[in-house]
Amino acid sequence: MDESMPISIISSKQKEDIRISILKRLDKYIKSKTLFSKPKNSVFLFSLGLSVDSLGNVDNVFFSNDSLRNTSEILVVNDNLIGDLKKMQVDNLVYKNKILIFSVLFKRPEDDKISNFNEFLTSFSSLWPAINPNIKREVLLLQPFINDFFDPVN
Numbered sequence: 001m002d003e004s005m006p007i008s009i010i011s012s013k014q015k016e017d018i019r020i021s022i023l024k025r026l027d028k029y030i031k032s033k034t035l036f037s038k039p040k041n042s043v044f045l046f047s048l049g050l051s052v053d054s055l056g057n058v059d060n061v062f063f064s065n066d067s068l069r070n071t072s073e074i075l076v077v078n079d080n081l082i083g084d085l086k087k088m089q090v091d092n093l094v095y096k097n098k099i100l101i102f103s104v105l106f107k108r109p110e111d112d113k114i115s116n117f118n119e120f121l122t123s124f125s126s127l128w129p130a131i132n133p134n135i136k137r138e139v140l141l142l143q144p145f146i147n148d149f150f151d152p153v154n
Helices: 017-025 034-035 067-071 081-086 116-123
Strands: 005-009 044-052 057-063 098-107 138-142 145-148
Touching: 017 081, 017 098, 044 116, 044 145, 057 081
Parallel strands: 005 138, 098 138, 098 145
Antiparallel strands: 044 057, 044 098
């Protein structure tokens, strides 16, 4: 990422919270059974970047390489996921011609500590996606999202 590019932080108080659209697309690529089988107090953190052009088209999707290694058992990152994210039409002017960075933490609602601390620290230290340095757009940090996942009811 170009050090000279401006970075902004935006809250979720926009009329349309783009995080919901992103989460809906991610949902079918989450390995729920694997996630639910993890021990209590296991958390998983990752972020992704979406490059949005001036027309509101997502033209690039970025993930952190280290983050991908640590979440690959939870999140299926493949051409289908990237294609689904690129199908998003972004209408809000706030997001156009920007690179959106969105971080997600998966945890159980009752978790009160982190048992997989070393894995978490590895994910945290490599949280930012590897953004193509040739893309010269302002970076917009979306408010992180804590996704409380529930064990399935039989």
